[in-house]
Amino acid sequence: MNIYSFLQAVRDKRPLVHHITNWVTIFDCAQVVKSFGASPVMAHAPEEADAMTSLASALVLNIGTLTTEVVDTMKLSAAAANRKGIPIVLDVCGAGATAFRDRKCAELLDVAKIDVIKGNSSEVARIAGLAVATQGVDAGEVSADLREVAVALSNKRKCTVVITGAEDIVAGQGKIYQVKNGHPMMANLVGTGCMATSVIGTFAGATPDQIPEAAAAGLACYEIAAEQAVKKSDGPSLFKQQLFDCIFRLDEKQIRAMQQVTAAS
């Protein structure tokens, strides 16, 4: 896979990526999109859900600080995205922590065609129906084979499934990709998972006809920048600043030298 060509598509098309996301990492979700050269927008009023989504090339939904009202707006935006035919990425943040989160994820998946389900291991395993627990928004133990979990959920929901972790799994359209880039420092920073979701939305918005590949390429670019950022920092906060700036400066040579994306059957 030519990872760089997906980054080029983002930079050339500058997709508008509409978000309905959480209040903790909302700035970081916007800035990661902007650092990649695309255009973020965040809005959650039901009255403009349709109009704002209609301007966008992708829709990112993240339930990190969900309320019933905000999920209701997500449903309106998801319907608009489906009508327009733009990809929807759903971060099932905190699924497996409370029954409320599980139920709201199920509602979103039932009322709209979601193109990408994304979460950590226990979040996605819970959405796939396993009896696992998430510790707030941090992954809990999952004994099942994650690749099998991703494929089963992809088949059940007819969508791409992304499980992030030390090794990311992307399963969709009968294909599986593994992304081995990244660094353990990412676990010390709040929001690395949310930002990954916004990156997937950005790349899917630029290349909507190749969603599994766009997701894998976006994760690889984001995590290659993270590997570079670790070298320029000695703690999570300066790491974050360098992460944005390494994304901003990411070039073809770096991607070709560092990318660790493999396809499995």
Next chain:
Amino acid sequence: MNIYSFLQAVRDKRPLVHHITNWVTIFDCAQVVKSFGASPVMAHAPEEADAMTSLASALVLNIGTLTTEVVDTMKLSAAAANRKGIPIVLDVCGAGATAFRDRKCAELLDVAKIDVIKGNSSEVARIAGLAVATQGVDAGEVSADLREVAVALSNKRKCTVVITGAEDIVAGQGKIYQVKNGHPMMANLVGTGCMATSVIGTFAGATPDQIPEAAAAGLACYEIAAEQAVKKSDGPSLFKQQLFDCIFRLDEKQIRAMQQVTAAS
């Protein structure tokens, strides 16, 4: 115009700048006020709108992530600000993107005396009645002469109008100022527009009898710091940290050497 004297007024009076703003850049709006030596406060409960506004020297309204409920609180705070006679700055963020935003801006402008309307070119042009479109919160194409747009809206609404861009235009009380400070890197950072609005509110709060001049001086100080910050960073995120810190250290000599504010007829 003695730009530094306006900064001195901010640092001497330390105005309390009350905000009802968006959830994406709310920290940055607060920190930019604090970096200038003033005191920010953010609150959006209708029950305390009157009391909190009564403590303040300026009110900043920003519709970036508006809802009907939050705009209702803005109306209460605006009424309190008008009663007390403190300046109100309205960032018409995303006007021209959705009809809902246009309508809510019109409501705010109709129910309260707004002292400064601020936005990018397509946002302000839409408020002025032109048929232009905003791409989410990023400026769209405007073919009209921006100076004429600003003057016409200033005359119509009896207020100061600020259009930010590569060159900022400030029109009010029959005067026009241009601010040519700043740097293209600002466009790579989420929130530079929102922060500019908070800066205008801070300077207007310190010098409420010279609002157009305070707005121009505030923008010049902010953008001079941005020019310095670019030299100390190589991407948008470290630029942001340096921006706050260059504002914090801004001195008279830098302002005199770097300011590019001109008055037009």
Next chain:
Amino acid sequence: MNIYSFLQAVRDKRPLVHHITNWVTIFDCAQVVKSFGASPVMAHAPEEADAMTSLASALVLNIGTLTTEVVDTMKLSAAAANRKGIPIVLDVCGAGATAFRDRKCAELLDVAKIDVIKGNSSEVARIAGLAVATQGVDAGEVSADLREVAVALSNKRKCTVVITGAEDIVAGQGKIYQVKNGHPMMANLVGTGCMATSVIGTFAGATPDQIPEAAAAGLACYEIAAEQAVKKSDGPSLFKQQLFDCIFRLDEKQIRAMQQVTAAS
């Protein structure tokens, strides 16, 4: 007091610290918890208040941008925390600025057993019943002896009381501690008070049987890191990044050399 042993307990137990907090500093509250090696979660939907709180080791409530609805969720979470027996820390942010804030603090203190009341001098003095005023969220003048205010409120509410300032006072269970670490630069950064509250929640969550000591130890660790961070920065924003990273790297030797915690009778 062996300050380092409290930090060790945090790093060993990695408590899940649930927050219902304000929208301005919500990221910073999460990141400070994570930088100490613990696990933050933020959620404010009433439907999951009970379930999310039941997963946690401590509950942090911060009324910085309160609404009636969010305070109602705080009450549900506080009830769940009391049932489970985990500590609750309440930041009375902005008490003394509006009657609404005073009333909501009183309601929270009346319906739940709060373990730690924390604020700046005028906020805590107002909760203690004095006729003082807070300037938005910045401390106003208090002529009373702060130590006496803290002890009186601690006795009245049967809880630990923390007043932050150039010198922090911790009064609880018949004991008083003073923490003299910290740096004036903290006053130039938005959120240092909110982060202090999250730190107290984190340490109380790890050592719930010694809440006054945990509060004093947490403040000392946080402020020792601040003293280190000041040396690596020249303005509030780079100070903040260094603060997170100095917390992340904090070690026993630094704590032993720098801690300024004293017990009074």
